[in-house]
Amino acid sequence: MRKNYFFTVIGLLFCLQLYSQQPPKTYKDSIETIAKAANEAYDSYDFNASLEYSWKLIELASPKEDYYNLHVGYNGLGTTYEVLEDTLRAKENYLKALEFAKKSENDTLLWYAYNNLGNVLTVDKETIEEGLDSYEKALELVSKLEVPEEALIPIINIAWTYLENGKSEKALPYLKEAWKLNKAQDDKESESNLLTLFGMYHTGRGEYEEARDHFEIALEVAQKNNLLVQVSFAYKEYAKMLFKSGNFDEAYLALEKHQKYREKIFQKEKNLQREAVYGRFQTEEYKRDLATAQREQLYKDEVIAKTQQITIIMVISLIVMFVFLVLLYRNNRVRKELIAEQEQKNKELIAAKEEAERLSLLKTRFFSTVSHELRTPLYGVVGLTSLLLEDNKNEKQREDLKSLKFSADYLLALINDVLQMNKMESNLVHLENSGFNIQELFQGIVKSFETTGNLNSNEIQLQIDDEIPQTLIGDSMRLSQIMMNLVGNAVKFTENGQVWVKAERRSCQENKCRIYFEVGDTGSGIPKDKQEDIFEEFSQLKSQNQTYQGTGLGLPIVKKLLDLFGSKIELESEEGKGAVFSFVITFDIGEDRVVEVSEGQPETMAEKVVKRILIVDDNRINQVVTERILLKRDFECRVAGSGEEALEIIRNETIDLVLMDVNMPGMNGMEATREVRKFNTNIPIIALTAVEVGEMREEILSAGMNDIINKPYDIPQFFSTIFRNMLQPVA
Structure with a gap:
């Protein structure tokens, strides 16, 4: 049983509540009655009742957020659980008591909370330093209160902790200081415990006679004043000293007396009979230790007899270790082979990647060369045909020349589309930003389709929002490609109908403008089951105008170009009711251009x-x-x-x-x-x-x-x- 003397300070805490804030009389009377009952139950070793009254105190104080009495209640639970050696629950309740002591801003409650928390922390070897820190905090708070006699409790606890951990010299200054303070108070409980602690100090130094003297005086003071906890504690430490000095029989008798007083303390605690069982078990442990000391020589003989068994075990262990090493070597060899195979695969993969890149580059160069070689003669065909059309007045020949130019234009469009897709697949297409005017750009696009539109008897309408800034910054060439493909499709699949091109301002802020674009027609429309396929390369719908065939690359090019702009193509269409393609692009706003010369x-x-x-x-x-x-x-x-x-x-x-x-x-x-x-x-x-x-x-x-x-x-x-x-x- 450890440091039980210091748990009786709960009585002082219950008394201090009389000076707290004045609640209503009924509440005050109830609190005082329960606190007094809890204290009396604790002093009379009725720990079940002490726990019950402490819980009632907490239940009564909680609704009123009475931090003072909440601290008192949780402190009561902690001290009771600590004397019952249930350190986990004691620590849990001491922490809650510390929390409410801080909220109450009462230094007296705080130093008691830190002191009691130190009691449970120093029990565990891993938290001893934390416990000593708690004691030091308690001492610091006591010094602020300017009540030096109250420093006795944490000083004794620090000395006690050092003694239990074999640091006798560190404990001595605290023992002397505590003895000096106790003389002024004449506290018999403190006197008995201090004498016991001095006995522990001399035991640690091997001064067994001095230790015996202190233990005997401690027992005399405790028995004379009927201090059961102090008597039990003194006999326990006295037994340890006797056992250490080789007086096994006396140690056994002292331990039995310790157990006797311990049972007296717990005789009213019906639910804690395990404590008495634990005490008897401890006594039996001392008996077994005594018997072990007497049979030590026999154990040595048995150890020698077992040497052969140990040798056999070692040989078996070596064999197992050898097998393990063989398996480890084998696994390591297999691992190296796998790594070598993986490295070879990686080399092959890199070589395949480089070859793929080389072939892709060759393909790009091939398309570039072929496009140049095809465009050069096409230049002659288109140019000469255009000149002949201007000069020739023969209507029959003009129709033939128009067909020739149409075929040349179609072939040029095919070359451009294939080359464009190849560049996109090779990631060679990048946006180039420059200033442009949407009105001028779209007028040129619509004008270029007037001939085709007239051929199919279509009306092409251009709708440009006047609120769109005059100058936008972006890639006008790629935007033209998108619009040319969409308008070209609309004209191709519409006869005797309407085609419209629309640009609307959606929003402009922070020097940026979101523009909505739309190309629609009243043509044949696109079936629902084909609306995803048309964006695949070389995918075509059957045109009503059988004289015109495309490459099937227009819409895939549009989709990829819009990806560069960070946009997405949207389609609304029903078969026989036309189609509407739309998208939104954000452009930077440029400075308005001033036209200094007129057209022409x-x-x-x-x-x-x-x-x-x-x-x-x-x-x-x-x-x-x-x-x-x-x-x-x-x-x-x-x-x-x-x-x-x-x-x-x-x-x-x-x-x-x-x-x-x-x-x-x-x-x-x-x-x-x-x-x-x-x-x-x-x-x-x-x-x-x-x-x-x-x-x-x-x-x-x-x-x-x-x-x-x-x-x-x-x-x-x-x-x-x-x-x-x-x-x-x-x-």
Whole structure:
């Protein structure tokens, strides 16, 4: 039984409640009565009653949030459980008591709470330091109260803890201080316990005679004052000293007396008969220890006899260990083989990946080369056909020429679609931001479909929201591709109906604007079961206009381009009732552009200033087509078939603008441009190329060229680019 003396302080706590805040009389009377009953039950060792009264105290104080008496109730539970050696429950209730002591802001309650919590923490070897810290906190609070005699309790507890953990020298200063304080109080319980603790101190130092003297005086004081707990504690420690000094018989008698007094303490506690059983078990343990000491030699002989058995066990263990090592070696070998196999698989995988990337690059290069080789002759076909259509007045031949141009345009669209899908699959398509005007952009798109729309007797409507900012920042070329594909599909699948293109402002904030786009028609519509398939590559619906067939790549291209914009295509359609495609894109808002010249004015200014253009192209047909187009606008033309010839002309003649083919044998267009820039930095040089502009834009512009025109030409765009570069100020 450990530190029981200090649990009697609950009586002091119950008395202190008389000075707390004054509640209503009935509540005050009840609290005082229950507290007094709990204290009397504890003092008379009726622990069941003590627990019951403490719980009643808590139940009565809880509704009123009476922190003072809640502390007293939980402290009562803790002290009772501690004397019953139920340290887990004691700790749980001491912690609650500490919580309410803090809330009450009463230093007296706080130091008692820290002291009692230290009692249970020092029982466990792992929490001894925490327990000592609690005692120190209690001492610190006592010093604030300026009541030095109350420091006796935590000082004795600290000494007690050090003694029980074999630190006698650390305990001595606390024992002396406690003895000095107790003389002033003349507390017989403290005196008896201090004498017992001094006995423990001398026992720890091996001073058994001095220890015997202190234990005997402690027993005399405790028995004279009928202090059962102190007598039990003194006999317990006295028995330990006797056993340690070799007086086994006396130790046994002292332990029996300890048990006798312990049973007296617990005789009213019917539910704790296990404590007496535990005491008797402890007595039997001492008996067995005594017998063990007498049979020590016999044990040694038995150990020697068992050496052979131990040897056998060791041999078996070695064999098992050897088998284990063999298995470990085997497993390690298998593991290494698996790792080597995995490394080989990884190498094969990397090689396959590199080969796939190489083939993908070759495919990209192949498509780029084929597109260039196909576009170059198509340029001649489309260009010559366009010129013949303008000059030829024979209606029958004009119809044939229109069919020829239509077929060439279709073939060009097919090449562009296949190349676009290839670039997307290779992740070569990226958005390029620049300022553009939606009104101008969409008017050009609708105008380009007027011929096809008239062919199918369709009316094309353009609806642009006036609230859309004049200038938006984004990739206008990719937006044009999306709209061209959607409008092209709408025109193709509609006859004698309507096609509309719509752009509406949804919201504009923080320099960004969300624009809603819609392309709809009153054509044949799309069946529900086909609405997902049409976004797959090479998937087509049967067109009512059997004279027009597509590649089946338009909508997949639209879907992939919208992914780049962070948008998604939406479709609403019923068979026979047309279709509506819509999407939303967020653009940055740019500064409004001020148009300084009216439509047609750039051409007029250019015509007054520029007359001579040099055409550099190794293809004779392309030379003819380009020259014929320029001559119709009254330009003077010079033709060169190679880069070297172009350099000679530029050096020796007056040239106002150069149209330079990029891919030529010998000195190509970029090399020729670099040479020109060495002696002429002002002349505008425009690149002519059948390769996708995005693939070579950086390389072309870094070579010193001013702009790019893609083959086959879009005639209005062709002249717009020429006039724009003519009007640039001279550096």
